[in-house]
Amino acid sequence: MKKSGDAAGMTRRQFGVMAGGLFAGYVFQGLCRVIDAAPSAQGRLTARPGATPRESGTAGAGTHALGLASPRDAILQLPRNASPGPVPLLVLLHGAGGGAGGVLRRVGEAAGEAGLGVLAPDSRGSTWDGIRDGFGADVMFLDRALARVFGMIAIDPARLAVGGFSDGATYALSLGLINGDLFRRVLAFSPGFIIDGSRHGRPRVFISHGKSDPILPIDHSSRAIVPGLRKDGYDVTYREFDGRHEVPAAIAQEGMRWVARSRQERRRDDQDMTCNKRMGEGETLSRICQVVGRAS
Known part of the structure; x- marks a missing residue:
């Protein structure tokens, strides 16, 4: 009898462990579904420019670190020759292994000459999350950076664009199509591919690529991307140039003027x-x- 009682006790304990494990599993699955359904997991940005900035007068011409994270943060560059009124803004994304400072050195001067404000965030890892696995931390950080900038300065919603170089161009092109109701224009210097996602809006697109690019060969990237976008009904401006994996000064200037046009x-x-x-x-x-x- 004692043995039978011990066996029953063991069964109850085993049942408790099993039930607890099942409950924890259901909770974990539910959390995963919530996370997967979050806008950031779909590449969706929720920040939107308001009619007036909440922190009026907090940013003048020049560069400003946003102070959202350390050591990888985000930089806001505002032009010295800006026209009166809301500022046209380009979200500019760096290539793999790079950072905000590097991409600003590459094309920041051309953006300033065109009268563009530039928000250049650092990726959370060595490159952007959607390229490595799936959308997540980088989208959330970009949302925070945009919300901060929208609170600092008045932005022209009709001239709000996203762009980048190399991996940054791939990510910008992908986010731009997913968030075409936010970004009116997408600027991609030497992109590799487009990450799948549900598209919104109908942004215009500017793509450039070097004919001798050894990193992202043009035949397998832009020459495949551009016809696909045009087939889907997008307005695409496409520039091929004699060069490698780079952004020539003339291409950078044309791209920035294209974004800044009224x-x-x-x-x-x-x-x-x-x-x-x-x-x-x-x-x-x-x-x-x-x-x-x-x-x-």
Whole structure:
């Protein structure tokens, strides 16, 4: 009888352990589902520019460390020649093994000349999370950095863009398509591929690539990416150049001016494109421009 009682006691203990383990497993699975459903896990950014900054006057021309993390943080660069009113902003992402300071040295001067503000964050690891495994920590940090900048300065939502070089271009292109309702333009200098994700909005895209790139060969990257985007209905400006894995000064300047263009300048460009297309179809210039002018 004693043995039977001991066996029953052991069974109860075993049942308790088993039930506790099952409960912990259900809790863990539930947490995983919550984490997977979080916007950051889908590459979605939640920060949005407001009508007025909450910390008005806290940032002037020059570079500012945001102080969100150490040692890898984020830098805000504001132009000295900015036009009055809200600032056009480019979120600029570095390549693998790099950092904010390096990508600013590469194209920061061209951004300043174009009158662009630049937010350059550091990735949490050696490169961006979506390239290594899945979206997560880098998206959350970028959300924090954007929220901080939106609170510091007035941003022009119509000229809010994301861009990058190499791995940063891959990540910018991917985040830009997923967050096309936030970023109106996407700038990719030598991207490798596009990370899958649910796309929102319809941003315009600028891509450049060196014909002799040994790191991300052009035939397997941009020459495959660009036709796919155009097939999906995206407006893509594409520049190939004689060079390697780099951003030539002329390409950087063109890309930054492309981001900084005002709505009126973009409208004029669209009208010019329409005129040129219809002239090629045989219509007279005066007739075309009358029609386009009325449509605008």
